[in-house]
Amino acid sequence: MAKRDYYDILGVQKGASKDDIKKAYRKLAIQYHPDKNPGNKEAEEKFKEATEAYEILGDDQKRQAYDQFGFAGVEGMGGGPQDFSQTFRGFEDIFGDMGSFGGIFESLFGGGGPGGAGARRGxxxxxxxxxxxxxxxxxxxxxxxxxVEIQYTRNDSCSVCKGSGAxxxxxxxxxxxxxxxxxxRRSSGFFSVAQPCPSCGxxxxxxxxxCTECxxxxxxxxxxxxxxTIPSGVENGKRVAIPRQGDAGPAGGPPGDLYVFIRVKAHEYFERQDEDLYCAVPISITQAALGAEIQVATLEGKTIxxxxxxxxxxxxxxxxxDEGVPIQGRRGNLYIKLMVQIPVKLSKRGRELMEELAKAEGENSTPKPISLSELSEQ
Incomplete structure (x- = not known):
């Protein structure tokens, strides 16, 4: 059976805002929650379907991949009940004061959220x-x-009990x-909320x-x-995922992942826009007027x-x-902005030559204003 489009499931347009998507999901989640529809398999499936749609459309990166490539773009990024527990960790803002909403999904999908017991049951x-x-x-x-070499502290399996805890x-x-x-479980209005057992965690x-050690x-x-390993072309604020380098799971559970978030220092001369690099280079009046061949140092350290x-x-x-940012086997371009520098102080001979140039070329004493839009395009 073919999957329905995620936007159709939530009943929103493709260009809908994150707020609209959140509101649409909240409405459907409340309408089709199994505790409000006991024994209704159709309602439960609609509830799961809406949740899967929100997991993709509520995440900017996943939504972009889905918009561009459809279901193939989000394969392996979530979009299935086994991944919902990660999604619900940030859902408190959707359901406000409805209590521990994550427990609902633990009971439906087998848990796995913070302290979720359902994931362990069987x-x-x-x-x-x-x-x-x-x-x-x-x-x-x-x-x-x-x-880059990094050092950090993580929970590793106990060397004495091998992670069993006993x-x-x-x-x-x-x-x-x-x-x-x-x-x-505890009841709250229409909802029956599942929470981790306080006795066994x-x-x-x-x-x-x-185990006395742990x-x-x-x-x-x-x-x-x-x-x-930081890949070429990484942007400020992006992250690198390192599998199985997070905390070890309790009772011998598998480790989580390590996410390295990257901040990029500003450069003194170069700036970046997507795959292209930009820098500004000063030239003299004569170089601008007559043309010239100049040598410019690139970010890579070579002179062109x-x-x-x-x-x-x-x-x-x-x-x-091909002097820009290398990404996936290709390189962007380097753009050099030429800034014509006016001499602050002229020598006597230089002044004489400038005066001769002015007489030879003529001076416009009534210049016409230039459109500001033309300046902004430079």
Whole structure:
């Protein structure tokens, strides 16, 4: 059965704002929530369908990929019930004071949210937390790529109990509070909200004799050093994902991921716009009037010869092909903005020559104003 378009599911136009998308999803989630429609499989499917649509359209990166490539563009980025728990971590703003809304999805999709017990019930240990690390790199390294060594602290599997949390020979027993479900439920109006069991932390069992090394958590703090590869062309604010380098999961669960967020330092001379680089280079009046061949240093550190055509005006751009940002096997361009510099002080001979030039070429004592739109295009 073919999947429905995500915009059609939420009933919004393709150009809808994030606010409109959020409102549309909230309305459908409340309308079709299974607790309001007990035993209604059609309502439950519509609820899941709306949630999947919101997971994609509520995220700028996923929405852009979906708009450009359709379902193929978001394959592996979410859009399925197994990934919903990550989406709902940031949904408190949608449902306001409705309580712990994440518990609803744990009960429907098998959990996996913060402390979600449903993911563990019959599904094995839960995954560890994702971690964030912020770095600042030079402009040049962001353009051409680099490798950066970082150090950070993460929860690693306990070396004594191998992540189980139990002392040697000790076992586990079913939690008496939740009877092994890992959840307790409470009612709030129309909603029945599932929350992690306070006795077992959502695990569904308790350890009879905890490991003395880790106190039963199955993890220990560890200082870690790794090398991070920064790809060429990375932009300010982007992140690099490093799988399985986050916190180890409790009770032997798999580790989360590490996300390295990148800040790019401004360069003294160069600026970037998409795949292109820009810089400004000063030239003299005579070079602008007569034309010249100048040498310009690129961001890469090499020197290139640039021909200045005669009569070029102040602020004009010269394009140097394939000297911009390298991205996915291609390179952008370098644009050089020529700034004609007027001498602040002339020598006696220079003044004489300028006066001769003025007489030879004539001076316009009644210049016509220039359109501001023409100036903005320079």
């Amino acid at each position: 599904g094995g240990p839960r995954q560890g937390a994702n971690l964030r690390y912020d770095i600042e790199i030079p402009f040049k390294d962001a353009v051409f790529g680099t490798k 002392a040697n020979g000790a076992g586990r027993k079913v939690c008496p509070t939740c009877q092994g479900s890992g959840q307790v 959502g695990e569904g069992y308790i350890i009879e004799k905890p 106190g039963g958590s199955g993890t220990q703090k560890k200082r870690q050093k790794i090398m991070v 010869k640039v021909k200045v055509p005669p009569g070029i005006q102040n602020g004009k751009l010269l394009r140097i092909r």
